[in-house]
Structures are given as C-alpha cells and as structure tokens.
Amino acid sequence: MPSKSSARTAALTVAAVCSAVSAVALTAPAHADAAPVRIHDVQGTTRLSPLAGRLVTDVTGIVTGVRSYGSSRGFWMQDPQTDDDPATSEGVFVFTSSAPKVAVGDAVKVTGTVSEYVPGGASTGNQSVTEIVRPTVTVVSSGNELPAATVVDSRSVPDRYAPAGDEAAGGSVNGLTLRPRAYALDHYESLEGMNVRIGSSRVVTATDPYDELWVTVKPHENDNRRGGAVYGSYTDQNTGRLQIQSLIPAATRPFPTAHVGDVLEGTTEGPLDYSQYGGYTLTARTLGTVADGGTERETTRAQARGELAVATYNVENLDPSDDTFAAHARAIVGNLRSPDILSLEEVQDNNGATDDGTVAADETVGELIDAIVAAGGPRYDWRSVDPADKADGGEPGGNIRQVFLFNPERVSFTDRAGGDATTAVGVEKVRGKARLTASPARIAPADAAWENSRKPLVGEFVFRGRTVFVVANHFASKGGDQGLTSQYQPPVRSSETQRHRQAAAVNSFVKDVLKAQRNADVIALGDLNDFEFSRTTQLLEDGGALWSAIKSLPRSERYTYVYQGNSQALDQILVSPSIRAKGSFTYDSVHINAEFADQISDHDPQVLRFRP
Template structure:
C-alpha cells in the first residue's frame, strides 16, 4: 500500500489442466459494477462493415480501471494456450461505456469511434472467451472451474463453442454480429442468459458511435458546489460537466491515483456544499501547477475505495466525488489559493454521524452537528491544523494520526482514549503527504509527538481510516518524551501473570524479533511467573503444509528469554488441527503458556488434544481439571476458524506445603475482520464479527461458572487478546460480580488501552480475575509497542500481580492485611 488511494492487485492463480468436454462452468459471484457489455471479433473480415474487433465495458457506477486488463482465450484452449492481455487505464463513468479496440482487419469500411484503450488481439469472429480482470498479469487458468476460482476475474464471457464460460456459453457471433449483454446490464453469471447476438454497436466513453453517431447529452456548465451537492452523492453523477472554474490547490504526482484538486474561490452560502473537487488522471501526472486558474470538463463519478473482494454494492466505505476523463484549460498561473479552514478544538462536532440504522448517503448533510458530515462538506477543500499532537504513530505506509481536539479523552501519554461506541474521538485526523519523499521524508512519529507549525492540504478519503488530509505543507516533527514502560518486579509472595500477543511469531522471523520480544518479557515485564502468548505460529510459520507443531518456535523464544537474562521458561500448549484455527494461512497460530518452574509448577493431566474438551472435576472439595493443558469446548461452532482457549492448572509456589492451585484460561478470540468502519456510509457500523466473540465469551463464561460452582474460592485468571473493548458485549458477557472482575476498571480511564488503531488508544487485551481476587490484584498495562512507530508487536502486554487465596476466608483476610502492611 502507498500514499495514493490503495487498490489491491492479486496474481491470477489457477491450474493448467486441459478442459475436457462437459466440464463444469464457472460460478463466480455476479458482478455488481463493471461488466463486459459487448464482444465483436469479425472486424475487417469478409462481409464486415467495421474494420476492427472490439470489447466494450459498462458499469452502473464509476469504476477505476487502472491496473486492470481485458484478456482473450481461444474457444478450445490447448495445454499451451496463453491468455492475450490488453492493459486498461482510466475509468468507466457511471452508466457509460468504455471501448477497447483490438486487431484491425483488411476489410470493412467503418472505423470505430476513438477507443478508450487499444490492444492488438485478434479475436475469433465466432467463439472464444473474454475476461475482465482486476490485474494486468496474464491469467493461467484454462478450464471453466479453474477460472471460477480466480478472484481477480471480475467478469467472463464465453461465446460460441467456448469451453471457458459462465454457465452455458453465449450465442456464436459472426463477421456481421457481436454478442451483447441484454438491455438491462444485469450479470446472472450465465452467458447464455445474459447475452444475445446482434448488430455490433460500439460506443466509447464520450458516447460517440461509428460514423459520427450521436454522442450522449451535451455537457452541463456547473460550479464545484453544484457538483458536490448537499448529500454524499453528487446530483451530477454519470453526467458530463464543462467550464467548471477553480484554482488548483494541490497535485498528486505519484502512484496510480494521480490527479489534482481544485477549489472554487467564490463559494456559495450553503455550509453543506464543498467547494473542492479531485480530478482523477490515473497514472498520468496532470500538466497543471498549484495556483493555476482552470476551467475543467469531465465526467462526474463517485469512486468507492474497495477492499479485496468488495464491490460498490457491498462496501461500507464512503465514496469520493471526482471528475474522470477530464480536460482543462489553464486561464492564468500564480493565483492565490483559497484560505485553508483551520481545524480548532471546537471546529469539528463531537458526535460522529447520524445513526439511521443504515446507509446515510442520501441524507442531507448536517456539518454543524456531525463530524462525518462536516468532513464530507469539506471534501476536496483545503484544511489546516496548527501545532497538532500525534495520536497514532507513523505506520508502514507513511501515514500518521493527529488530533484537532487535544483535550478529547486524552491519555497520560498523549493519545486519544476510545471509551465507548458513542464517542469516536472525532478530533482524530489522518495525515498523508503529497510532498515527494525525495524532497522531504515523511516524519517518523510516536504518540505524543507534535507537528509544530502548519500542516495543510486538501481533504481526501481512503478506506484506510476514512477522511485524510493530503498535506502539501507538513508541520515540523518534534519528538515528545514518550519512552517504553517498565513494570516492577513481583514480590516473593505475589504471582505475576501476563498476556502478550507476539504477532505471528514463527521460526521464519529474524532473530532480532525474538530477541526484542524476549527483552520485553525480561526487562519491561520483569519476567512474569506465567506468560500467556497469543499468535505463536507453527514450526515453519506461513508455509502452508501439514506442520502444526510449535516446539521449534517456542524453543527459540524461550532460548532468547534466557539469553536476555530471564528465567529458563518451560511451556505448555496444544497443537491445533491443520488450518482450523484461523490467522495467517499456514501459520496455525495458537495460544501457549510459558512458566518459570522455579516459581510455579504445572499440573500435567494427560489427554488434552485439539478436540477433547476440558472439564472441571472435584477432588477433596477442591476443583481440578480433567486434562491439563486442555481446551474449552474446542469442537463448538463458536470456535470455527478461530483459536481455542487453553486452560492450565498451576501451583504456586512451585513446591512446599503452602502450594495453592491457580487456573489460567488463555484466549485469542476471533478478529474484527469484516466489521464496518467507524468512518463508513453505514451508521451505526455493523460489527458482524461481534456475534462470534459473544458466542465464544459464553463458552468461556460457562467454563468459569463450572469452576466456581465446584470451588467458589478457586484462584482464576482469564486473559488474552479478546479482540474487543472492555465495554463490548463480549467482554461484558465474561464479567460478573460472582465470577470474574476486570482489574483494568480500577485504572484511571485514560490508562485503559493496549492497542492503537486509527488514532484511537483502545483495549483489545484483557486480564480478568476471579471476583474474590480483585482486591488482591495489581494490574499494569506496559506500554512498549502500540504507541511507537518501531514495534516488536502491535499489542502492548500487561501483567497482573496477586496473592493467590488459600480458600480459608479468615486466613486470606489476614494474609492480605499482613502483606499490605509489609508492602
């Protein structure tokens, strides 16, 4: 990913087995935007009027074609057949056509209208396969079934005798007929149902047809505020506009989303309408300069930045109103720029967005009431921040987050604390740069740093964080005092238990990562007695094979801990079933226990494996585990493609007559993947992944209840990466006055976080303890990663120290009093 609007390009992957007769047809999901509208291969052949073959595309919504291609395969491919590629550029305007000229024959008399792209492929006049591909790399699939599995194929048409097709093939074409999608451009993924043969009707993006056929409607004169309108969608979408005046305020000169912003220096009086607009030029750097006064003509489109697998219909992201296929006239140079609006602490509303329970695109903007409406009403306009504090560190794609509201939920270390679903910290603003890095490297900043002076530029939108200020002027980076934290060493009588997500740790990682994580455990965490690790991968990491053991990964990590001066930890874990626990494909991530055998002992009870559930049993009035280590309900559907909790029975101290049993449940609930963004067009956002986490929390809570029912005085710790907030339904399902308590609730509100995402300091990692232990605990979230650009992991670890109970109330009270007096 780069600074421009990011698009994912996937390699086409498929087999090369020769298709046999009656092979299954392709069954890809129907396209809801760009599709193939018409294919003609008889150009220049005997009897043909047209001189040139062509492929025509269409879409009901604007779609960028940069990096895409049209590809052709013969009707009956051999094992050595190759797809022929024609690269595309630019975009399809909503409701418009996009004409791709192919090989020209020796016959015919009628030329195509000016094509939007040109290739040299000689299409068959009667049958073949044409694919619209979200990549410019040649496909390798040669069967309908294999092509159906290739995610970069957006649409595919097999006609005539084509064996690679969707459903049944479209009719055969001829020298005088093409195959064209039926009048309503609906994709049913059945070529025979979607296409008919008829007279070729090529049309380009300007609406021009062969022989000077009538183009589309004449462009309308408009100003930017009229194009932007009073909602999120332009009232001019799909139309051509001309003579749109403005001053060029910024130019994007790199990446695949080049273009320029221009702004009307004569705004209207409506606060809902933006006066700025982006002109998209694809991979071509526009020949304009900042300060040029221009008149622009082009097609009005709404561009939706899409994640892999998304379509315009399915994405929750908002769109960007822009001009495509643009032409412009520079009227004068060196003009003063419209003044940038300064974002002061009270400029942006505190409320995020209206919450109708659905799509907000059609609602009239209320910029004085909602933050997302405020930003939308400034889309493309120049904004400015002065002396902005960093609340999200510089990421790997040269972006950071600042705040325009320095006092909004401020953490003691300079971040913005995310405290509830209704308080999104609307002062957060993402910053990227339009300045070439050769001229000025992007600042490498941590939370609490500052961009002093002026940071200003036009407001853009990205699926990576929403509204983003594309800085043409960057403030000076001034580093703050932030340093990694170190917790205190546990006292002799205290049991220290920690959780640490080590971010896909495997033997494929450099030794430097092992060493740094190990140093964090030894120095920053003060070598806890028990450490629950999340995201331990198998012994060959992301290599996707049958290996599931993590012995080598854990050995290397514990060796690094010992080398850093820490204890010689032992470990316990359970190998998962291959590819059953989610995470990086092939990695087989799991949770694991490390423990210091000089301080605690592990109670091994055989029989625990990937599918055997752990149960609570009673022995002499106390609880014990049926297997140790064991997994909580590992075959329950709630754990599908997700890590199963690991339960272990420990004794503290390691030996002697005063040993006390401690039960630890290590977790890594399913991720937030698939949840809709805070900044999206669906409000409130749908948190679809939450359903599975709540189901997982209920299973863990069920185990907790069975333990407490067996022994109400049991020493219990439930910890790990729960992938949710302390106020979330999942975490609240676990917490109960008679079962589990959250020591984090006793921390100052601003200190309750272990992760920083899009400038929000939030809590995904948790340590919960049995309710009767709460007054005996001391929790410390040790901030060593999440707030820093340079991270060993994207999570901060945390540790809880407590005095395990004996189970005799008066003795426990006496101990607590005594150790409190002794410190």
C-alpha cells in the same frame, strides 16, 4: 483485529488510496447533455453528488494538490468563488488514471463525468468520494494564488460525531443533508476535496509502515497522560482525529517518524481526502515538523516473593524467520520483569506462513526461551496444544496458537494427559476441589464458536501450594466491521457475533470450575479483540464468574492498542471472584509497543499480580 498487515498490503497493491478504476462507483445513468456547472454544484448538499453519472463541462478551479503515485492518480481543484451554503464543498478530486499534467497553482477547466467512488468497494460500508473521471483538462493559467485554506481546529469541529442513519436507507447517511455545524463527520464531508489547514497538533497514532500518522485537533478530547486519545465508549467518539498523509515525494522529504504524544508542529496543509483505511485524510502539500513529546516505554514493577505475576502478550505472528526474538525477550525480562506465567498469543508454527502441513511450534518457542535467557531472564518451561492444520485462522499456513510460558523456579504446571486439538477439556470435582480432565487442553474445540478461530488454551498451575486455572484466549478479529467513518451510522460490527459466542463458551467453562470449587482462582486473559465496555466483555463476566481487571485502572489508562487515533483496550485479564475478593491484586497495562513507530508488536502486554 489483524495483527499483521498482509491484507492491507494486498489491498494497497490494487488501490493505493482510491482508484476509480478498480472500485465500486455509485453512479446514475449517464446523460448526453452537458451543462456548465461549478464545483459546489457537483458536490451538492449530501454525500452523493446530484450530478452523479452526468457529463459536466468546463468546471473551473485552481489546482491545490497533485497525486502522481499509486493507482489513484489525479489532482484536486478548488473554486475560489464560494457559494453561501456551508454544506457544499468547493473542492473536488479529478481522477486522471495516469500522472496528471497539471501543477499546483494552475487554473484549469475540466470536462468529464461525475462519479461516486467507494474506497475499498461497497462491501466495506465506506463513504464515497465525489470525483470527476475520464476528464479533459485545459490549463488556463499558471502560478495562481491558492484558495485560502479552511482551518480545521477544536473550534470548527463539532463535538457530536455523526447523525443517525436513515432507517429507510438501511442506516446510511448518504442521503441526509449535511449539517457541518452539528456533526463532525458532516463537517469533514463538507470540506471534501478542499484545501484545509491544521496548526500544531498532538500525534495520537504513531507513523505506520505506509507513511501515515494520526493527529487530534482537539487536545483535551479524552486525552491521557501519555498523549493519546482514549476510546472509552461507542457513543463518545474522538471527533478531532484526522489522518495525515503526504503529497511531498519521499526523495524530497521523507515522511516523519512520530510516536504518540509527539507534536506535529507548525502548519500542515493540503486537500482533504477520504481513504479506504481511516476515512478523512489530510493529504499534505505542506507538512509540519515533529517535535518529541517525550513518550517513553514503560517498565512494570517486579512481583513480590508471595505474589504470582500472570501476564499476556500478543507477539504478532512470531515464527523462526522473524528478527524480533531478542527484542521480545528484552521486553519480557526488562519491561515485564519476567512474570511467573506468560500467555503468548500469535505464536506460529516452525516455518511460519509456509503452508506445508507443519503445526509444531517447538522451534519458535525454543528460540524465544533461549533469547529470554540471553537477556538475563529465567529459563521458562512451556505448554501448548498444537492446532489442526489451517483450522485456527490467522495468517494462512502459520497455524497461530496460544502458548503458556512459566518459570519452573516459581510455578509448577500440572500435566494431565488427554488434551489435543479436537478434545474438549472438562472439569471434575475431586476431594472438594476443581480439577481439569486434561492439562494443557482446549475449551470446546468442536463448538461452531471457534470455527476458523483460535481455541482457548487451558492450564492448571500451582503456586505456593495453591492451584490457579489459566485460560489463554485469542478471540475472532474485528475484520469485516464497518469503520467509524462508515456511511452507515452507527456502523455495523458484524464480527462481534462470533466473539459473543466465544465469550459465552469461556464463561460457561469458568462457571463449571466455580461450580466444582466456588473459591477457585481462575484467570481468563489474552487478545479478546474487544473493548472492556463491549458486550463481549459483559458475556465473559456474566453471572459474576469473571471481572475485567483493566477496569481497576482510571478510564484514561484503559488501553492496550492504538488504532486510527484511538487508544483502546483489546487485550484483557479477567479474574474470578476469589481473586477480586482478596483485594490485593494489581493490574498494569505496560505500554511498550502500541504508541511507538518502532514497535515489535502492535499490542501492549499486561500483567496481573496477586497473592493466591
């Protein structure tokens, strides 16, 4: 998945949360007739309003929240007189376009058109939000008591995540009658637009630059010792996750800074919304306070004299204009304990996102090496292969690539000419040993599997007389996949098709090495943008050529990245049978970034130590 947020920034410029003007609406043809209805009639018993496209008159409710910022300006109102159907919500969002002229506690009558708005557009697969648009609003009275907030907690949210979508509707759940006591997503949908409340809840994704954080209302759901909620299976979703935003103006109260493991204490209350990035969101009118959970950055142990330490670290689009070099250097020296070989992902060219044909990254890498020395680490040497301009994806103009750093006092690199952006590396058998035809080099760069994506970097190292082959990877991102709260259940993961081809190509290369030398030490590592239980990983491991070392950890420890309340493994280190058979390796995911609001990368590094 993308490491920097440029795409999201652009999207938020167009639609801060959900604008009924700029988005796709699911509407039926408008009717000239207009009948008085209640909010639960507007919401109906499915995700789509039975009145979509119709003009409704004098819909009454109490204002429970006002959003006067961004392009999704409007207010939520709720009918204090409920019906007896748990599937129908009593709240709805009224899209006013300009700053609404109502206040919390106003009793209002609204006449307008019912619309189904899809945050981000229909192509995202997101669920829709039922809204009243083009409204005429009449304030009947002010200062009214708000409808009692519905409590969202571990008892009210079902353990099952979502129903299977209707095959006749392409897998969509939109037309299915809500079963809020059976499925978590149905439960949240039945509360769309309503005033809801959570009590003290653990933070499971740190505060982000957009003033959002995630909590869980289920404290024991797939929890780990550092406070996160681990994502360990496509079929075992974390149902208690909920995104938190604030309706409180920043000038009145800045959004709190929280890390994973902290607790949002007290009452957090406000309308339940559905946003483009994350789905169901409590837009807080009343916001709890953050209590420190004591989560600290980890430090791995140093390698022993006879151990080779090989690490991987996504440095998030690093280029000379960044101010994170010193921090990355401290992490490499202090937290990773100066590994012998370090695979870096997302190293950009010498002028970063400037798109002028520059592809060299010697200034970027040199600045990092100098910072590592200044932090008390070794003076690393490095190897890489410059990509062809704009051929490897990533931030336009940045020409990201993988780079090997290695400590020449502990490891030597075998240079063999011939590796460039377009030449495929091969494997030879020389005197009974595997040997690369070029080093450093790239795996099958012309293969369609790597189209607009980073090509694997391969290098041949020697440690204490033993050759070790290292493959540095950065597979295609998850961009374009449907979200976990998609209207399509299960959601479609379209991006994995390319990663499957990439995994098969790397696996084929490793098999070539092992065919030439059955006991060769091979390590494939990097940002794979996929989970240890995924088909991508299975294809990498095919035939026993590799094995993901993160699976040596307890399930609750298997994560390198935190996204939308899920602690998950996107970065991996896989080893060949000879390394696994030695039985002396140790693997560590070193949590220094992903759980923290003040992160210097969105990925945690990992390190493998073994005796070749």
